[in-house]
Amino acid sequence: MLSFLIRRLLQTIPTVLAVVLLVFVLFSVVPGSIASTMSDDADPQVELRLKKQLGLDDPVYLRFGTYVARLATGNLGASFRTREPVTTMIAKRAWPTLQLIFASMAFAVVLGVPLGFVAALRPGGIVDSAAMVLAVSGLSLAKFWLGLLLMYLFALKLGWLPSFGYGDGGGKYLILPAVTLGVSPMALLARTTRAAVLEIMTADFVRTARSKGMSEVRVVKWHVMRNALVLILTTMGLQFGALMGQAVVVEKLFSWPGIGSLLVDSVLQRDIPAVQGSILVVVLFFLAINLLIDLLYGVIDPRIRYA
Amino acid sequence: MTAAPLLEVEDLRIDLDDGARRVAAAEGVSFRISRGETFGLVGESGCGKSITALSLIGLLRPPLSIGSGVIRFEGREIQHLSAAAQRDLRGNRIAMIFQEPMTALNPVSPVGRQIAEMFVLHKGKSWREANQLAVEALASVRVPAPERRVHDYPHQLSGGMRQRVMIAIALACGPDLLIADEPTTALDVTVQAEIIELMRNLCAERGTAILMISHDLGLVANVCRRVAVMYAGRIVEERGSADIFRAPAHPYTQGLVDSLPRLGSRAALGRTRLKEIAGVVPAITSFPDGCRFNPRCAQASDICRTNAPTADFLEAGGLVRCHHHA
Amino acid sequence: MHEPRDRAVERKPDDDVILSVEDLAVHFPLAGGLFSRDRRLLRAVDGVDLTLKRGECLGLVGESGSGKSTVALSILGLQAPTRGRIVVDGQAVTDGPSSDRKALARTVQIVFQDPYASLNPRQTVRRTLEDPLRVHGVTAASEIEDRVATMLRHVGLRPEQAGRYPHEFSGGQRQRIGIARALILNPKIVICDEPVSALDVSIRAQIINLLLELKDTLGLSYIMISHDLGVVEHMSDRVAVMYLGRIVENGHWREIFERPAHPYTQALIAAIPDPLRHAPLATTGGDLPNPLNPPNGCAFSPRCRYAEDVCRHEPGPVLGTRPDGHTVRCWRADEIAGSGVLAATE
Amino acid sequence: MKLRANLVIGGALFALAILVGLLAPWLAHTDPVLDANLMNAEEPPSWTWWFGTDGQGRDIYSRVVYGARISLTVGIVSQLINSVIGVALGLSAGYFGGWWDDVVNALTNLMLAIPSLIFALAIMAVLGPGLTSLLIALGLTNWSFTCRIARASALSLRSQGYVQAATVLGYGDFRIMFTQLLPNMLGPLIVIGTLGMGSAVLSEAALSFLGLGVRPPFPSWGSMLSEARDQITTAPWLSVFPGLAIFLTVLGLNLLGDGLRDSLDPQSRSRRT
Amino acid sequence: AEAQTPRKGGTIRMTAPYGSSFTSLDIHTTQRAQDEIYAKALHRSLYIWNSAEGKPVLELAREDVVSGGGLVHTFKLRDDAYFHNGRKMTADDVIWSYNRIMDGAKAYPGARYVRVIEGAAAVEKGQAKEISGLKKIDDFTIEMKLTEKVDPGFYFFTALTSIYPADEAAKDGFIQKPIGLGPYKFVEHVPGSRIVLERWEKFYKPGKPYADKVVVAVMGEAAARDVAFRNKEIDTSVLGPAQYVAYQSDAALKGTVVEVAEVFTRYMGMNPAFKPFTDKRVRQAINYAIDTDLIINKLVKGKAYRATSWLPLTSPLYDKEMKPYAYDPAKAKQLLAEAGYPNGFEFEWTTSQNESWGLPIVTAVIPMLDKVGIKAKVKQVEAAVLSEVVRSGDYQAFIYSQQTGPDPQAALKCFHSATPQSACNYMNFRNAEFDKLIDEAGQADDIAKRGQLLQKANALLYEEAPVWFFNYNKAVMAVQPWLHGVQLNATELTHQNVEDLWVDETSPAK
Ligand SMILES: Nc1ncnc2c1ncn2[C@@H]1O[C@H](COP(=O)(O)OP(=O)(O)OP(=O)(O)O)[C@@H](O)[C@H]1O
Ligand SMILES: Nc1ncnc2c1ncn2[C@@H]1O[C@H](COP(=O)(O)OP(=O)(O)OP(=O)(O)O)[C@@H](O)[C@H]1O
Ligand SMILES: [Mg+2]
Numbered sequence A: 001m002l003s004f005l006i007r008r009l010l011q012t013i014p015t016v017l018a019v020v021l022l023v024f025v026l027f028s029v030v031p032g033s034i035a036s037t038m039s040d041d042a043d044p045q046v047e048l049r050l051k052k053q054l055g056l057d058d059p060v061y062l063r064f065g066t067y068v069a070r071l072a073t074g075n076l077g078a079s080f081r082t083r084e085p086v087t088t089m090i091a092k093r094a095w096p097t098l099q100l101i102f103a104s105m106a107f108a109v110v111l112g113v114p115l116g117f118v119a120a121l122r123p124g125g126i127v128d129s130a131a132m133v134l135a136v137s138g139l140s141l142a143k144f145w146l147g148l149l150l151m152y153l154f155a156l157k158l159g160w161l162p163s164f165g166y167g168d169g170g171g172k173y174l175i176l177p178a179v180t181l182g183v184s185p186m187a188l189l190a191r192t193t194r195a196a197v198l199e200i201m202t203a204d205f206v207r208t209a210r211s212k213g214m215s216e217v218r219v220v221k222w223h224v225m226r227n228a229l230v231l232i233l234t235t236m237g238l239q240f241g242a243l244m245g246q247a248v249v250v251e252k253l254f255s256w257p258g259i260g261s262l263l264v265d266s267v268l269q270r271d272i273p274a275v276q277g278s279i280l281v282v283v284l285f286f287l288a289i290n291l292l293i294d295l296l297y298g299v300i301d302p303r304i305r306y307a
Numbered sequence B: 001m002t003a004a005p006l007l008e009v010e011d012l013r014i015d016l017d018d019g020a021r022r023v024a025a026a027e028g029v030s031f032r033i034s035r036g037e038t039f040g041l042v043g044e045s046g047c048g049k050s051i052t053a054l055s056l057i058g059l060l061r062p063p064l065s066i067g068s069g070v071i072r073f074e075g076r077e078i079q080h081l082s083a084a085a086q087r088d089l090r091g092n093r094i095a096m097i098f099q100e101p102m103t104a105l106n107p108v109s110p111v112g113r114q115i116a117e118m119f120v121l122h123k124g125k126s127w128r129e130a131n132q133l134a135v136e137a138l139a140s141v142r143v144p145a146p147e148r149r150v151h152d153y154p155h156q157l158s159g160g161m162r163q164r165v166m167i168a169i170a171l172a173c174g175p176d177l178l179i180a181d182e183p184t185t186a187l188d189v190t191v192q193a194e195i196i197e198l199m200r201n202l203c204a205e206r207g208t209a210i211l212m213i214s215h216d217l218g219l220v221a222n223v224c225r226r227v228a229v230m231y232a233g234r235i236v237e238e239r240g241s242a243d244i245f246r247a248p249a250h251p252y253t254q255g256l257v258d259s260l261p262r263l264g265s266r267a268a269l270g271r272t273r274l275k276e277i278a279g280v281v282p283a284i285t286s287f288p289d290g291c292r293f294n295p296r297c298a299q300a301s302d303i304c305r306t307n308a309p310t311a312d313f314l315e316a317g318g319l320v321r322c323h324h325h326a
Numbered sequence C: 001m002h003e004p005r006d007r008a009v010e011r012k013p014d015d016d017v018i019l020s021v022e023d024l025a026v027h028f029p030l031a032g033g034l035f036s037r038d039r040r041l042l043r044a045v046d047g048v049d050l051t052l053k054r055g056e057c058l059g060l061v062g063e064s065g066s067g068k069s070t071v072a073l074s075i076l077g078l079q080a081p082t083r084g085r086i087v088v089d090g091q092a093v094t095d096g097p098s099s100d101r102k103a104l105a106r107t108v109q110i111v112f113q114d115p116y117a118s119l120n121p122r123q124t125v126r127r128t129l130e131d132p133l134r135v136h137g138v139t140a141a142s143e144i145e146d147r148v149a150t151m152l153r154h155v156g157l158r159p160e161q162a163g164r165y166p167h168e169f170s171g172g173q174r175q176r177i178g179i180a181r182a183l184i185l186n187p188k189i190v191i192c193d194e195p196v197s198a199l200d201v202s203i204r205a206q207i208i209n210l211l212l213e214l215k216d217t218l219g220l221s222y223i224m225i226s227h228d229l230g231v232v233e234h235m236s237d238r239v240a241v242m243y244l245g246r247i248v249e250n251g252h253w254r255e256i257f258e259r260p261a262h263p264y265t266q267a268l269i270a271a272i273p274d275p276l277r278h279a280p281l282a283t284t285g286g287d288l289p290n291p292l293n294p295p296n297g298c299a300f301s302p303r304c305r306y307a308e309d310v311c312r313h314e315p316g317p318v319l320g321t322r323p324d325g326h327t328v329r330c331w332r333a334d335e336i337a338g339s340g341v342l343a344a345t346e
Numbered sequence D: 001m002k003l004r005a006n007l008v009i010g011g012a013l014f015a016l017a018i019l020v021g022l023l024a025p026w027l028a029h030t031d032p033v034l035d036a037n038l039m040n041a042e043e044p045p046s047w048t049w050w051f052g053t054d055g056q057g058r059d060i061y062s063r064v065v066y067g068a069r070i071s072l073t074v075g076i077v078s079q080l081i082n083s084v085i086g087v088a089l090g091l092s093a094g095y096f097g098g099w100w101d102d103v104v105n106a107l108t109n110l111m112l113a114i115p116s117l118i119f120a121l122a123i124m125a126v127l128g129p130g131l132t133s134l135l136i137a138l139g140l141t142n143w144s145f146t147c148r149i150a151r152a153s154a155l156s157l158r159s160q161g162y163v164q165a166a167t168v169l170g171y172g173d174f175r176i177m178f179t180q181l182l183p184n185m186l187g188p189l190i191v192i193g194t195l196g197m198g199s200a201v202l203s204e205a206a207l208s209f210l211g212l213g214v215r216p217p218f219p220s221w222g223s224m225l226s227e228a229r230d231q232i233t234t235a236p237w238l239s240v241f242p243g244l245a246i247f248l249t250v251l252g253l254n255l256l257g258d259g260l261r262d263s264l265d266p267q268s269r270s271r272r273t
Numbered sequence E: 001a002e003a004q005t006p007r008k009g010g011t012i013r014m015t016a017p018y019g020s021s022f023t024s025l026d027i028h029t030t031q032r033a034q035d036e037i038y039a040k041a042l043h044r045s046l047y048i049w050n051s052a053e054g055k056p057v058l059e060l061a062r063e064d065v066v067s068g069g070g071l072v073h074t075f076k077l078r079d080d081a082y083f084h085n086g087r088k089m090t091a092d093d094v095i096w097s098y099n100r101i102m103d104g105a106k107a108y109p110g111a112r113y114v115r116v117i118e119g120a121a122a123v124e125k126g127q128a129k130e131i132s133g134l135k136k137i138d139d140f141t142i143e144m145k146l147t148e149k150v151d152p153g154f155y156f157f158t159a160l161t162s163i164y165p166a167d168e169a170a171k172d173g174f175i176q177k178p179i180g181l182g183p184y185k186f187v188e189h190v191p192g193s194r195i196v197l198e199r200w201e202k203f204y205k206p207g208k209p210y211a212d213k214v215v216v217a218v219m220g221e222a223a224a225r226d227v228a229f230r231n232k233e234i235d236t237s238v239l240g241p242a243q244y245v246a247y248q249s250d251a252a253l254k255g256t257v258v259e260v261a262e263v264f265t266r267y268m269g270m271n272p273a274f275k276p277f278t279d280k281r282v283r284q285a286i287n288y289a290i291d292t293d294l295i296i297n298k299l300v301k302g303k304a305y306r307a308t309s310w311l312p313l314t315s316p317l318y319d320k321e322m323k324p325y326a327y328d329p330a331k332a333k334q335l336l337a338e339a340g341y342p343n344g345f346e347f348e349w350t351t352s353q354n355e356s357w358g359l360p361i362v363t364a365v366i367p368m369l370d371k372v373g374i375k376a377k378v379k380q381v382e383a384a385v386l387s388e389v390v391r392s393g394d395y396q397a398f399i400y401s402q403q404t405g406p407d408p409q410a411a412l413k414c415f416h417s418a419t420p421q422s423a424c425n426y427m428n429f430r431n432a433e434f435d436k437l438i439d440e441a442g443q444a445d446d447i448a449k450r451g452q453l454l455q456k457a458n459a460l461l462y463e464e465a466p467v468w469f470f471n472y473n474k475a476v477m478a479v480q481p482w483l484h485g486v487q488l489n490a491t492e493l494t495h496q497n498v499e500d501l502w503v504d505e506t507s508p509a510k
C-alpha cells in the first residue's frame, strides 16, 4: 500500500515536469509582459529595470533551468506582480478553492447520485424522464449565465443568500458559487449513476440475486450499489478536473478568492510565476484526487489490489 | 414413481415483445418432474431452454413474458403468485445455477456473504449465524479450507471453484428443485465431470430434483433419467434417456445423434463422412409454419409444412411431436 | 486450383515437413493488473516442438489456457515468441510480426473460432475476399471476381451472396465465409482454432465435412485446435496434447485415443460424456493449476492419481518415446500406458 | 435503429441551428455588424426588432442568426480538430502498443490533468483573441477523451478475429487501421464528438467571459452573452436570446449524443472510458 | 444631506472594481488604481489630492517654503502624525521612503516622481546611496531640491510615494502587516477577496476618521457588483455605461449616482509613419467623419464628456472656449480628397475589449468611417498587449485611454518631441512649434503665463489632430444613501479620503 503510494507519487513527476515545461514554453512566447500591465502609462525606465530584475531578458532555456532547479527545492519563485513568493500566494488561495470544489462535488453527489438511482429504477418513467431532462439541461447552460441568474434570483429577488464574496468565510457565502459550479457534475453524476445502475441491473449476478428470492430493493442495496460506485467514482475523479477549470469562471463571477481567480488575473497580467504555480497546483490537486480515488477503488473493488 | 409430480408445466407459451408484435419464443412446452428426479432439457442455442427455465422461477424480464400455460409446483399454480410469494419459493424451494460462474457472482462481494444471504433471506438467520452456515455450505461442496475461502472474492477462485460456490448457494436452503442452466458449459471437460458428479451426489443425498439444461447430448444422457429435446421453441421429443439417443423417434433427434463425431467411432468404423442436417436453425422471428423442423427434414411432407404436429405419447413412455415419427 | 508458387525454396531432405516448431516458448510478462508492482511471468507456451507434414491434419488438444492458441498465433507471426524457431515451408518466421508478412500470408492462414467476431461487420463479403487479393498484387478485376466466385462456391455459398454484410448470414454461413477468406490466397497450411465450437450443434457436421473436403481437394495441411475430442479424433492424422504450455503426449491419432499413455490424456478421454453410454463420469480431482504459479515437477502431478514423489520433483519429466512411436511426457508412462483406457470404447 | 425522443429532439435542435447558420443571410433582417444605428440602441423586443436591439442599435435577432455561424464553427471545427488528434493518437497507440502507447498515454494523462478550460485560456493568451486562436485553443485541449476511447476500442478490436485475419492476410498497418479498426469504432467517436461540440460552444462562452473569447466582425453567441451580462437586470433581452441559443443548441447536441449512444450501442449505455 | 453631523462608528464597505485582487500590500510596488483605494485609508503621502479644489495640497507637511529660483522646497512636517504602531513620523521616514523608492534594483514605479528630486536618478543608477537633493534640517524639516521648476504637489500626492516608517518597513514581514500614517490601520487581507481596516485612534485630523471599520471588497465583475449593490451588500459601486443609464432611470437608485469628470482622455491614436496618417488633413478628416456625440450619447450612454482637445474638463487649464470637431462627413470627404484619398483607404485598428474605449466603440465607428470611404479593420488584443503595442509604435491606429491630469504640464509634455514614444509620446508626435511652447512654459515663473502657453499648446494639438479626440471620462459611482462625505475626485473617483466618509444609522452593515 505504502509502496503503491510512493510509486504513484513518483509516476506523477513526469506529468508535473511536462506541465511545467508546457506552461513555460507557452508563456515564453506570449505577447505582452508584466511590465506593460503594471499601469497604462508606466515609466519606461522603471519598466526596463523591472524586466531586468525579473529576468525577462534572459533566454528561455536559462529561465526554465532556473525555474526547475528552484522547483526541485519546492520554491515556485516570486510573483512578478506582488513580489510575494508564489507559494505563499497560492497557500492563501488554496483553502477557498478547496472549499468551493468540495462543496460543489458534495452538492453534485448528494443530488446527482440519488437522482440517478431513482431514475434507473423505473427507466422510461416520469421520474426518469424528468431527472434526465434536468440533467441534460444542467449540462447545457453557460456557467456564468447560470451563476448570474442564481445570483439574481436568490440574492436579489429572494434575499436568501449573499450575492458575492468570501464574507467572513461562512457557509452561506459558499452556497451560490458551489451550486453554480456543482450543476454540471451533478448532471453528469446523475447520468452516470443511471447508466451504471441500468447496466448493472442487466448483469448476470443481479439475475443470480433475484434467483435467490431477493426483493428489488435488496438487490439494489446488496449488489448494485457497490458495483455502481466504481463507475460513479471514475466520473467523480474526472469531474474534479473539470471543476478546477470551471472554478476559474465561477470564482471570478462571485469574487471568490480562490486559485481560479488568481490564475485568470495572472494570465491577463502576465504574472508568469503565478500562472505557472497556479496551474501546477491545480494539476497536483487533480493528481492527488485521482490518487485518492484509486485508493478508494481498492476499498470498493476487491479485484484491485495494491501489491 | 407414482408420487404427484413436483413440477408440472402445461402448454407454456413465452412471448417476446419485439416492439412491433409478440412472437412466441417458446410454445406448447409441457413436462413434469417428480421429486428427486433428474430431468434433462437439450437443444441448440436459442431454442428456448433458458427462457423456459427462467419462467419457472418467475425471472422473465421484458421483453419476455409468460403468454399462457400453467406452471404447477407441488400442485399449486405459481405463475400468478404475488411477487412476495414468488420470492419465497425462489431460492428457497426452487433454486437455479447459471452458466457463467464468473459473471453470475457479484465481483465485489465475498463469496461467503453471497452464500450467507440465502440464510438471511429464507431462514431468518442473523448475519452472524448465516456466515457460520456459509462455511458449512462451502464445506459441503468440497471446497478445501472453507473457513478461509468464505472471505475470498469470486475473482480469487478458479472457474470450478466458482461453480461450486454457485451450487452451495443454490442448495443452501435445501430446495426441492434445482434448475441447472448449462452449469458446465464454461468449464473444461475434466472439471465438468467433477462438478456434475458433485451436483448429482448432493441432490441425490437431499432428494432434490434437477432440471438439467444443456446443449450437450452426451452430458444429459449421462446425468438424466428423462430427457426432453427442444427445437425452435418447442419440445419435439421427450423420453427416457436410455432410449432417446439410442433409438430417436424425431428426425431432429436422429439427425443430431448421427451428426456427432463420437469418440471411438472412427476407430470402430473408420473415417466416414458425418451425416449433416441441412439448412440452418430458424430465427425466432421467422419460424416456419407447421412443424418447425420441416425445412431441414428429409422426411417432410405437405402436412409438415402446414400443420404443427401434436404430441404423440409413445407406448414405451415419453412423447414425440412429429407427423412421421418412427 | 494449384498455381505454381513463385518461391525459391531450397528443398530440404525432409521434404515432407511443411511446418516445424522447435522449442517454442511464449512468456507474457504480467503487470499484475494496473496496480500491482510485481511483474510475474506467464509461461503460456514453454518449450513446444511440433512438426506438420504435407497434407496432414495435426490435432492440438488441451484444456483452456493450455497455450494452444498461442502456438497458433506464433506460427502465424502474430505473436513474437520468447524463444524457439518456427520454420514454415522452408522459411523461418520467428522474427515476429514484422518479418515478411505477405510471404507468410500466402503460406499459412487461420480459421477462427467465433464466426461473429471474425468478420468485419462493416465490410461486405466481397470486400472481405477481394481485399487480400489486391494486397497481394492481383489487380485484374476479372481475375479477382473469378477467384472470389470460385472460392465462394468452394465453401458452399452462392456468388450472388457476396454483396451482403456478415450480419445477414447465419453462424454456419459466416464460418464458411471465414474459411473462404482463409483460402483465398491459396495457402498451404490452415490453422483451425476451434472452428466449430461456437456453432450450433446441428451445423457442426456441415463445417467439419467441408473442412475435410477442402483439405483433400486443395491439398492443404491443417492444424486443428479443439476441445472436442470427438472432432479431433474424427479429423486428425496425428494428435498433440497440451497441458499448461507443454506438449504432454504426441502421436498418431489411433495411439493417442486407443492407448493414451499420459494420465492427463487418459483423464481427458474418460471425462467425455457419451450420449450412448451411461456411466458416471470419470473425475480427475483438483482444479487446473494457476498458470502463473505452476506446480513443481510434472505440472499434472497435483491432479494425477498415479503421482509419486518423483513426479513432484523438479524438474518435470521429458518427452519419452513409447514403443509404438508416440511420445509422452511422463515418468511412469510405461506403467500407466494401457491401464487408463477404461473409457475409450464401451 | 429505433428512433428515440432524445435523438429526434436533439437532432432537430441541432439541425435547426445548422440551418439557421447556413441561411443566415436570408433569415437576418439586417447586417449584424454594419447596420449599427445608434439611434435605435437598446430597443426592447418588438415587431420591428424581434429580439430587440443592442447598445449599438444592432438587431439582436440578426446577430443571433449570424452568431450561429460562428458558434457552430467553433463547436464543429474545434471538435473536428480534437477528433482528428484524438483518433490519430488513440488509434495508433492502441494498435501499435509499446513505447508509442506509453507516450500517448502520458500525453493523454497530461491533458487530463490540466483542466481544458485553463489550458485553452493559456493558449488564447499566447495566440491572442480571435476565431482562429479559439479554434486552435479548443481544438488542442479537448482530445483526451476521444483519444482514450479510440485507444480502448483499438485495443479491444485488435484482438478481434477480423483484425487478426487482416494481419494474417498480410495487410499493411495503415490499411488495417483505416479499413478494419476505424470503421468499427466510429459509433462511440461520433457520440463523444457530438457531446464535445456542445462543450466547445460552452467553452467559447466561458472564455469570452474571462476576456479571451472570439470577437470577429460577426458575433458569436458566447461573446454576445458575455457582453450583455452587465445588463442582465436592465436589458435582459440582450442576454436572454444568445443565452437561449446556446442552451438550445448545446441541449440539442447533448440529447443527440445521448440518443446516438443509445441507438448505436444499446447494450452498454455510457460505459466508462 | 451634508447638513447632518457626521456619525461616529459603523462600517464603510467600499469596492475595488478593477480586477479580482489587489496587487500588493506594498503600495510602493504598484500603481494600479485598484490598490490605491485601500492605500488611501492606510497610507499618507506628503501631499494629498483635494477634490474640492481640484489640486494637490499639503498633507504631511504644514508648509512649503520655496526658494532657489523655484527649485528648492523646504517642508515643515507635521509633528502629530503617528504610524500605526504609535511611533511619530519624522523627516527620516520621508527621506528613507524616497530613497527606497529610488532603489534601482527594485524598480519601484514611484521612481518616476521622486526622480524630480536632484540626485535621485543617481541613486536609481546605483551611483549614490542617498538622494543628494533631499536634506534633513531637523526632525520635522526637510529640504528638497528639484531638477525642474514644477509643482511638487503633483509628484508627491499619490500612494506610490507614501511615507513608510523607516525602521519598521525595513524588516521582513512588514508587507504582510503594513503600517502607515493613514486614518485606518490594517486588520486583514484575504487575497482576492477583501482588505479590512479599523480606525486609527491617533490619526492627526481631530475627530476623524468617523467609521470604526473599512472593508474594501474586490469585485471585478460589474454584473455581480450590480446585484450586490442593489442587495445593499456594498456601499459603493463603480458603474459602467449600461448601468449608469439603468441606475438613472431607476427611481430607487437614481439618488445614489455620483459622477465626476476624470482626468482621462480617450482617443484614437494614429501612427504618422503610416502613410495616410502623415497628412494632417486625413487626421482631421477622421475627426470630422465620426459622429462622436452620437457615440457618447448612445453607446457610452452619456457617461463621458466630449473631448475638445487633449486637456480634460477637470484640468485647471481646460479651455472652455474650444469647440469640438463637428460631425461633418462632407468636410471629411473633402479633406480626404485634398489629401489625395478621394476613395479613402484602409487601415488596421488595434483595440482592447474595453467597453468604454475599446471594441464596442471601434465597432460603432467603423460604419461611420465607412461612409467616407475609410475601411477600418479591427485587430483585437488583450489589454496587456495593447499597452506594449502602443509603446513600441507597432500599430497603424489604436484606441486608448490616457491619464491627462491632474498636472497639465506633464500631460502635454507627452507630445514633446524629446519625450520618447515608449514614455508617453505614443503617436511619436514631433512639432517644433509645440516643443517651443512647452519649453517656454517650463521656464516660465509666472503661473498665469505658463498656463497661457500650455493652453496654446493644447490648441495646437487640436489643430494638428494627432488623434481622434473622443471623450473625457465621466467616472460614475453609485453610493448608498447612508454613506456620506464622498468626494468628487477627478483623478480617480474611487480614491476617497476615507477619513471624510461616514455612515449613518440606516446602513445595514453591523
Ligand atoms: N432478453 C431477451 N430479449 C430478446 N430476445 C431474447 C431475450 N432473451 C432470450 N431471447 C430470445 O429467446 C430465444 C430463446 O432464448 P434462450 O436464452 O432461452 O435460448 P437457449 O436455448 O437458452 O440458448 P443457449 O443455449 O444459447 O443458452 C432466443 O432466440 C433468444 O434470442
Ligand atoms: N496477450 C496475452 N497476454 C497475457 N497472457 C496471455 C495472452 N494471450 C494468452 N495469454 C495467456 O496464455 C495462456 C494460454 O492462452 P491460449 O489462448 O494460448 O490458451 P488456449 O489453449 O488457446 O485456451 P482456449 O482453449 O481457452 O482457447 C492463458 O493462460 C492466457 O491467459
Ligand atoms: Mg441458455
Ligand SMILES: [Mg+2]
Pocket: C068, C069, C070, C193
Ligand atoms: Mg484458444
